[in-house]
Amino acid sequence: MRKSERLVAATAATCLALAGVGIVGAQEAAAAGSGPCDIYAAGGTPCVAAHSTTRALYSAYHGSLYQVRRGSDGHTANIGVLSTGGPANAAAQDSFCANTSCVITVIYDQSGRGNNLTQAPGGGAAGGPDNLANATAAPTTVQGHKAYGVFVAPGTGYRNDHTSGIATGDGAEGEYAIFDGTHFNSGCCFDYGNAETSNNDTGNGHMEAIYFGNNKIWGSGSGNGPWIMADLENGLFSGVNQHVNTNDPSVSHRYLTAVVKGGPNKWAIRGGNAQSGGVSTFYSGKRPNVSGYNPMHKEGAIILGIGGDNSKASAGTFYEGVMTAGYPSDSTENSVQANIVAAAYH
CATH class of the missing domain: 1.20.5 (Single alpha-helices involved in coiled-coils or other helix-helix interfaces)
Structure with a gap:
């Protein structure tokens, strides 16, 4: 040359x-600049439900996050974001609810599928309708701005029995939620995820929801809890066995990332600190070795703060969560965790 x-x-x-x-x-x-649901979509497992009272979960989302109702006159207001893809406009809530009380009446689905969460009706375990969350009981800061989470006291619950796109049968799905890791109890059951459409216990494997708390009746992890487990109906599972999985640690981060995902004869539990670091895998393997859980019989309703049959003795705080179509990869979830950390909850 x-x-x-x-x-x-x-x-x-x-x-x-x-x-x-x-x-x-x-x-x-x-x-x-992406939101969690942008990351899931890029990974081939798009969100089919996206709920948050604190921020947009898509970079292009500019709609309402939730609705509040004030006690003084029963009027309602939708609370949106400060900017496209940004944090909640908490100042709008503060102004609307000034000098009176407010409850959260609707948590809107940002996915566009209409999978909104509203007041849970009664079910086989307890009558209803359930209580609505006090709109100011869980203040937080996200992306440098004031916001409010969903404070679930015992008796509080949200549900949607008529959903679109949520996994049914043995279909694959992923779920994550951000909880207050210091707010929990042993009541059944502080859940977010897939449940029965009839509000009744219809048998083993008819649910797949994230559970958080220190209930030991059906299963547990190491230590005294609380634990991230999966509510699969008639069992809170920490691994392949119905009882103890010592690899599922007690976790109590102030802001906790909790993950449950499931597909044909496989499922996993993952978790981490929503303020720093990554997510760890606490269980990944075959479905529980108990009859009724392989294949699964998921029904596709969505619950928050309650069990599938409207068991509502639980307590916890929810900030954001999604459900996906398909079984997300660990790498996709790791990227979502990085986005959560960058959101700077405190």
């Missing part, structure tokens, strides 16, 4: 390298 040719080749290589840097930088910038 002549000297002039070598110069041309070197120049071209330099330009390609710089272009590559530009492409990588653009990808990193796009990822930094």
